[in-house]
Amino acid sequence: MQSKSINQYLNCSFECSCGRKHQSLFAHFIFEPNAIQKLPELLEQLGYKRPYLISDTHTHEIAGRQAEEALRKADIRFASHILKSPENGDLAADEHALGSIAMANDKEADIIVSIGTGTINDLGRYFSYITGRPFLLIATAPSMDGLVSGVAPLIFNNMKITFPAQEPLALICDPDIMSAAPLKMLAAGAADILGKYNCLLDWKLSSIVNDEYYCDTIADIMRTAVDQTMESTKGLASHDSKAVSILTQALVLSGIAMDFSGNSRPASGAEHHQSHYWEMQFLFDGIPAVLHGTKVGIGTVLMLELYNMLAEMEKPDFAKTRKEISSRPSMEEWEKEIRRCYRDGAEGIIALEKKAGKNDAEGLLKRLSVMEEKWDEISALAKTAPKSSEIYHVLEEMGAAKVPADVGISRGYVYDSIRYGKELRDRYTILQLMWDIGKLDEAADKLVEKYCKES
Numbered sequence: 436m437q438s439k440s441i442n443q444y445l446n447c448s449f450e451c452s453c454g455r456k457h458q459s460l461f462a463h464f465i466f467e468p469n470a471i472q473k474l475p476e477l478l479e480q481l482g483y484k485r486p487y488l489i490s491d492t493h494t495h496e497i498a499g500r501q502a503e504e505a506l507r508k509a510d511i512r513f514a515s516h517i518l519k520s521p522e523n524g525d526l527a528a529d530e531h532a533l534g535s536i537a538m539a540n541d542k543e544a545d546i547i548v549s550i551g552t553g554t555i556n557d558l559g560r561y562f563s564y565i566t567g568r569p570f571l572l573i574a575t576a577p578s579m580d581g582l583v584s585g586v587a588p589l590i591f592n593n594m595k596i597t598f599p600a601q602e603p604l605a606l607i608c609d610p611d612i613m614s615a616a617p618l619k620m621l622a623a624g625a626a627d628i629l630g631k632y633n634c635l636l637d638w639k640l641s642s643i644v645n646d647e648y649y650c651d652t653i654a655d656i657m658r659t660a661v662d663q664t665m666e667s668t669k670g671l672a673s674h675d676s677k678a679v680s681i682l683t684q685a686l687v688l689s690g691i692a693m694d695f696s697g698n699s700r701p702a703s704g705a706e707h708h709q710s711h712y713w714e715m716q717f718l719f720d721g722i723p724a725v726l727h728g729t730k731v732g733i734g735t736v737l738m739l740e741l742y743n744m745l746a747e748m749e750k751p752d753f754a755k756t757r758k759e760i761s762s763r764p765s766m767e768e769w770e771k772e773i774r775r776c777y778r779d780g781a782e783g784i785i786a787l788e789k790k791a792g793k794n795d796a797e798g799l800l801k802r803l804s805v806m807e808e809k810w811d812e813i814s815a816l817a818k819t820a821p822k823s824s825e826i827y828h829v830l831e832e833m834g835a836a837k838v839p840a841d842v843g844i845s846r847g848y849v850y851d852s853i854r855y856g857k858e859l860r861d862r863y864t865i866l867q868l869m870w871d872i873g874k875l876d877e878a879a880d881k882l883v884e885k886y887c888k889e890s
Contacts, residue, residue: 441464441684441688441691442464444459444461444656444688445459445463445464446460446462447459451650451652451695452651452652453648453650453651455648455650457695458695459583459602459695461602461604461605461606462604462605463477463481463605463606464606464608465477465607465608466608466684467609468609468610468611469609470607470608471498471501471573472501474502474505474506474548474607475505475508475509477571477605478511478546478571481569481571481604481605483569484511484512484545485513485514485541485544485546486506486511486514486544486546486548487513487515487516487540487541487544488513488515488516489548489549489550489551489555490516490550490551490555491518491520491526491551491555492518492519492520493520493551494552494555495515495517495550497575498573498612499515499550502548502550502573503515514541514544516539516540518535518555525554525723525724525725525726526554526555527554527590527718527724528558528587528588528589529591530590530592532558536558536559536562537562545568546568546569546571547559547562547566547568547569547570547571547601548570548571548572548573549571549572549573550573552574552576552577552578552620553576553578556572556579556581557587558589559572560572560585560587560600560601560603561589561598561601563600563601564587564598564599564600568601569601570601570602570603570604571603571604571606571607572603572605572606572607573607573608574606574607574613574683575612575616576612576616576617576620576621576624577616577621577624577679578616578620578623578726578727580624580627580628580686580689580690580728581690581693582603582606582683582686582687582690583602583603583606583687583690584600584690584693584702585599585600585693585697586598586599586693586698586699587599587600588699588727590718592779592780592783593715593719593778594715594780594783595711595859597698597699597703610676610679610680611676613679613680614674614676614679616679618671618672618674619729621674621682622728622729622833622834622835623726623728623731624686624728625664625668625671625682625728625732625833626729626731626735626833627686627727627728627731627732628660628664628682628685628686629732629830630706630728630731630735631657631701632661632739632821633704633705633706633739633742633820633865634700634701634703634704634706635657636704636742636816636817636819636820636865637704637705637862637863637864637865638701638704639816640813640816640864640868641862641863643805643809643813644805644806644809644868647863650695650696650701652695653696654701656688656692656695656701657689657701657702659688660684660685660686660688660689660692661685663684663688664682665829667679667681667685668832668833671833672832672833689702690702705738705856705857705864705866706731706734706737707734708856708857708860708864709730709731709733709734709737709738709852709853710731711859712848712851712855713725713730713839713844714727714730715777722843725842729835729836730842730844732826732830732835733836733837733838733839733844735826736823736826736827736830736837736838737849737853737882737886738865738866739820739821739826741865741878741882742817742820742865743817743820743822743823745814745817745865745869746818750810751806751810751872751874753803753806753807756872757803760796760799769788773785773788773858776851776855777855784858790861794870802871803872806868838886838887839886839887840887840888846883846887849882849887850879850880853875853878853882854876854879
């Protein structure tokens, strides 16, 4: 079962009205029962003879054994490395896991095959990229939007960093396996896509304030993915195969959109900054990981609340805002807070700010002038944002986490993620705008009071 909207983007290249040429190497999307049995045929079609299979304890049982058996029957030599899944939480996509894959590497392999969806996918496509070999993915759950993207968010030196990675030539999905995935994984995939409501707003906001490149064609692809997902959410709780198929296609579209843009901008905004910040805190504290999409869903509720606030806001007194710049925390005070929040990862954040200058007075003054001139356009954009309560109720209907406390994210971590999560990336979002106009601390107080009821 394939969507026409996906078929038209397989192995495609076209000149876009945005002035850029978009292309995708992703050429084969196999979504059908017993799809894994087509692995040998697909490898032969693509011209590869010796795959290196990468899985973890769970995904090997779900699909890895099938892939190995299919290869043996076809008399295809292969190497297989199974990463050990932790007893609690999920496997981390970090330098330790990557090192394990590298140490078990079959240097004679001519293609990398990841068997899994989240961490295994990220690790496999990055390993493929750095070793200069093509990549193929066998997905086991529709739990995240990076199925076919060309970037990989990995943890390095306690920092969540998005690295360039190898886009898959093909994606193999067995609908029976995808539909049988735990509900929390289905909900995480849907929540990851719902986050695009916010990231598309952030992308457009940056094009208004910073004149950042923006493409309507890519944004429309992303909106299609969101619309498809909204159609699927009610069926996910019962593992409805049609709903899972729709969600899977939406996740694929999201990856295609990222490939066309050359980065994760169409699929990652302030809601992802929240997720990444919380993930880092869990790592620091030795707390079992929470699915990426689950955290993104919670972050989406919070960030849409900021857009809802912005939609109701009167035009700021920009002259007053300019005068108050000198009273803002100094760089020394900011660095002290960054070291408190980011701990072992603080030096990377500080280095990023010194390079990007997101918080420099000169850049702030320039942005304030643009915002003053274009406030009506900014306000109109904010008014197009869905109500945060709508996304909250959709998450609730899926049985997904809705607020930070649902997954053990503390009140203090939420307050800090709203105030300092923006420092993770040199990317303009609603968080930076709120900081620019001097309203971020006040907004953090309101969000924590509303969504973090625990003491």
